[in-house]
Amino acid sequence: MSASEIARECGVTAATVSQWRKRHTDFPPSTIVRGRARFNKQAIIDWLRDRRIPTDARRPGESDTATYADRMSGRASNVPPVVEPMVEALTGALWRFVDGGGGMSTGETLISLLLYLQGCHPGTMEPVVTHGMTALSHGKWSLADQRDVPVAVEPILDGAGGKEFLRGVADVVRTIESPQQAAIVFDAVLTAVSKQQGRKRDLQTPESIARLLARLVSRNDDDGPVRVIDPFCRTGELLTALMDERGGSAADLQVWGYTPTRHHRGLAEMRIRLHGGSCEPTSSVHPEFLGDSIDVVVSNPPFNMRAAGFWDAQTGHLNWPYGVPPKSNANFGWLQIAVSLLNEDGRACIVMAPNAASTQNPSERAIRRAMIDAGAVEAIIELPPQLFSATGIAVTVWVLRKPVGAPTDVLFIDMSDAGERVTPTLRVLSDSDMQLIVSTVEAGRGAARPQELPLGPRRAVMAAPEQITAADHVLVPRRYLPLAPDEPDQIIQTMEVASQLADRQQQAQVMDERVRRNLERLLPWNP
Numbered sequence: 001m002s003a004s005e006i007a008r009e010c011g012v013t014a015a016t017v018s019q020w021r022k023r024h025t026d027f028p029p030s031t032i033v034r035g036r037a038r039f040n041k042q043a044i045i046d047w048l049r050d051r052r053i054p055t056d057a058r059r060p061g062e063s064d065t066a067t068y069a070d071r072m073s074g075r076a077s078n079v080p081p082v083v084e085p086m087v088e089a090l091t092g093a094l095w096r097f098v099d100g101g102g103g104m105s106t107g108e109t110l111i112s113l114l115l116y117l118q119g120c121h122p123g124t125m126e127p128v129v130t131h132g133m134t135a136l137s138h139g140k141w142s143l144a145d146q147r148d149v150p151v152a153v154e155p156i157l158d159g160a161g162g163k164e165f166l167r168g169v170a171d172v173v174r175t176i177e178s179p180q181q182a183a184i185v186f187d188a189v190l191t192a193v194s195k196q197q198g199r200k201r202d203l204q205t206p207e208s209i210a211r212l213l214a215r216l217v218s219r220n221d222d223d224g225p226v227r228v229i230d231p232f233c234r235t236g237e238l239l240t241a242l243m244d245e246r247g248g249s250a251a252d253l254q255v256w257g258y259t260p261t262r263h264h265r266g267l268a269e270m271r272i273r274l275h276g277g278s279c280e281p282t283s284s285v286h287p288e289f290l291g292d293s294i295d296v297v298v299s300n301p302p303f304n305m306r307a308a309g310f311w312d313a314q315t316g317h318l319n320w321p322y323g324v325p326p327k328s329n330a331n332f333g334w335l336q337i338a339v340s341l342l343n344e345d346g347r348a349c350i351v352m353a354p355n356a357a358s359t360q361n362p363s364e365r366a367i368r369r370a371m372i373d374a375g376a377v378e379a380i381i382e383l384p385p386q387l388f389s390a391t392g393i394a395v396t397v398w399v400l401r402k403p404v405g406a407p408t409d410v411l412f413i414d415m416s417d418a419g420e421r422v423t424p425t426l427r428v429l430s431d432s433d434m435q436l437i438v439s440t441v442e443a444g445r446g447a448a449r450p451q452e453l454p455l456g457p458r459r460a461v462m463a464a465p466e467q468i469t470a471a472d473h474v475l476v477p478r479r480y481l482p483l484a485p486d487e488p489d490q491i492i493q494t495m496e497v498a499s500q501l502a503d504r505q506q507q508a509q510v511m512d513e514r515v516r517r518n519l520e521r522l523l524p525w526n527p
Contacts, residue, residue, distance in 0.1 A: 001039055001040075001044070001095065001099075001196065002036065002037065002038060002039070003017050003018070003021075003037065003039070005196065006039060006044055006072075008423060008424075008426075009071060009072045009195070009196070009423070010068045011057070011068075011071060011422070011423040011424060012068075013424075026047070027047060028040060028043035028044055028046075028047055031099065038099055039099075040095060040099050041072070041095035041096075041099075041196070042091075042092030042093075042095055042096060044072065045069045045088070045092070046069070047069075048068040048069035048072060049067055049069040050067065051067055051068050051069070052065065052067050053066050071423075082181075083181060083184050083185050083188065086172055086175065086176065086185050087185055087188040087189060087192065089168075090111050090169060090172055090185070090189050091189060091192045091193075091196075093107075093111075093168045093169055093172070094107045094189075096165075097161065097165040100161045101161070102161060102165065104193070105263055107165065108189075108190075108193055108267075109266065110165070110166065111173075111189055112186060112266075112270055113128075113266075113270070114128070114129070114169055114173045115176070115182050115186045115189070115270075116182070116186065116273065116274060118173045118174070118176050118182050119176065119179040119182025119186070119274045120179060120182075120270075120274060125170075125173065125174075129166065132166050133163060133166060133167070136162050136163050136166065179274060179276075182274055183271075183274040183275050186270070186271060186274055187240070187271070190204060190235055190271075191204070191207065194389060195426075204234050204237045205234065205237050205238055205300040205351065206387050206388055206428070207241075207428070208428045208429035208430075208434070209300070209351060209383070209387060209429070210237050210238050210241035211241055211245070211429075211434060212429060212434045212437060212438075213238055213241065213242075213298045213349040214238070214245040214298070215245060215434055215438045216347075216349045216397070216399060216437070216438055216441060217296045217297075217298060217347050217348070217349050218242065218245045218246060225253065226253050226254070227253075227254045227256075227293060227294050227295045228242060228253050228255050228256070228294070228296045228297075228298070229257070229258075229294050229297055229341060230256075230257045230258070230297070230299045231258050231297070231299050231334060231337050231338065232258060232260065232299050232300065232301040233257030233258060233264075233268050233299070234259070234260075234264055234268070234300065235268050235271055236257060236268035236269070236272045238298045238299065238300060239257055239268075239272055239277070239279070239298070240271055240272060240275040240277070242296070243255075243272075243275050243276065243277050244275065253277060255272060255277050255278070256279065257272070260302075292340065292341065292343055292402070293341075293343050294341040294342055294346055295342075295343060295345070295346050295347075296346065296348070297338040297341050297342060297347075297348035297349070297350070297400075298348070298349050298350075299334065299348075299350050299351070300350075300351040301330065301331075301334040301350070301351075302330070303331070303352070303353035303391075304331060304353050304355070305329070305330060306328055306329070306330055319340075320333075320336055321336060321339070321340060321370075321374075321403075322366075322367045322370035322371050322374070322376075323363060324363065325363065325367065326361060326364065329361070329364070331352060331353060331359075332356065332363075332364050332367040332368070334350060334352075335356075335367075335400065336371075338350050338400055339376050339400050339403065342400070342401065343402065344402050345402075346401065346402055347378075347399065347400070347401055348398075348399070348400040348401070349397055349398070349399055349400075350397070350398045350400065351395055351397055352396050352397070352398050353395065354394055354395060354396050354476075356396070356398075357380060357396055357474065357476050358474045358475070358476050365472075365473065368473050372407060372410070372465070372473055372475075373406075373407050374403035374405065374406075374407075375401075375403050375405060375406055375407060376401065376402075376403040377398065377399075377400060377410050377475070378399045378400060378401045378410065378411065378441075379397075379398075379399035379410065379411035379412070379441055379444060380396060380397075380398060380399075380410065380411075380413070380475045380476075381396060381399070381477075382394060382413065382416050382477045382478070383395050383396065383415055383416070383418070383419075383429070384415060384416050384417060384418050384419040384427055385416070385427070386419075386421075386425055386426055386427045387426075387427055387428070389425075392425065394416055407465035407468075407469075408465065409444075409462045409463060409464055410462070410468060410475070411440070411441065411444035411453075411460065411461075411462055412461050412462075412463055412475075412477035412479075413441075413459065413477055414459050414477040414478050414481055415433065415436075415437060415455075415459070418430075418433040419433060436454055436455055439454045440453050440454045444460075444462060457482055458481060458482065460481075461477075461480050461482070463480040467480060468480075
């Protein structure tokens, strides 16, 4: 990890880390990797164990004995204390493996695989470890032919570093005593990897957002199993959050998920099985499967990006009910797929880029208007910024339903000031935040008037169709909330300019990503 990553995970400035390095001769040394200084994360955690966090720098919930090592090792998270040492040991082994030149996806796959086997097929883990250790002596290790592995996994671990890594991971995993423990550790390791990678890899949905979506769509049905789908399920975190929310009723869920890559597919399937579910994720949305029989759709699709490998808006394979989305931006494709899947009583919760609510792209404006006119949009929830480690933008949640055939009131919720700051650049939603959002959505379904909504009229409002039409079908929550007497009318103009700016920023991010990929393809040596 870099010095800036140390600062981010400790919740301090880069200057503080620089001072640590200058003033303390025992600060762990760095190694130069591709021309950059890199530090071993476990060594940094060990060095920070005696460095308590000052009183004025503590975060909500941190004790007076909390140290910066606690922050870096994830002790401030919801990981139960009994498994904290396991998570710390596994992530420490992973950082050492990567710092020694090993591949991040290789190490992550191996840890995930052994956790899965120990939780779901404990009798098969030891033969896999033995097979791996034996094969490492010959320079290559392949698990493609092993039973009980959800997908073909072929990590290559060369030399003594590979043996040490495999041996260390196996020693920790052997101490896990139940599938439930294995599932908790599995989730915590993937979360740690996602946070450590930050903007380099937007791998999974933050836990607080996953829990919010699960609560928004959770339902108790006595009429048979609930059919759930995630059209872009990443590592399965939204599906397993919904399973955990239902508790003992999770067995009643029929789960489907579509993943962007083979790597994601393996992680998602292992995760779902560890949580007691059954699912065989695939790497594409097959048009012949799409129907209107799904009870729940949850998803956090990529923002403002074409959906290569999933569907092509120009092929005509999908019947877009509200208009063909732009080829360069899949936002309104994901929203339409969600609506198309729902049955009469179904609900969908989709995490969406903020500019989708206000974009002035002609085709996207037309689709947004058509969805409103059909009564497909139930609520728009604006969340605070900095909930994701990979982006600081304030995302929104679209709550969708089967179209009723006519415009209806739409519930707008502004929670842009919610959440608790856990680092200078990262926030999480609290349980009270989530409960307020869920209770407000439920009250909105009961046709409550603004003053009756739990969040109150300044943060939540039911907007009538004529109000939305007058606002050119812009779905920014603050556009509809009442202003206080001392607030100038310029606030509305400021919000509209901010929305346009967010739109431009998202377009710039797309172009930056394209340039980066082209540079990597043309200049593979470029660090």
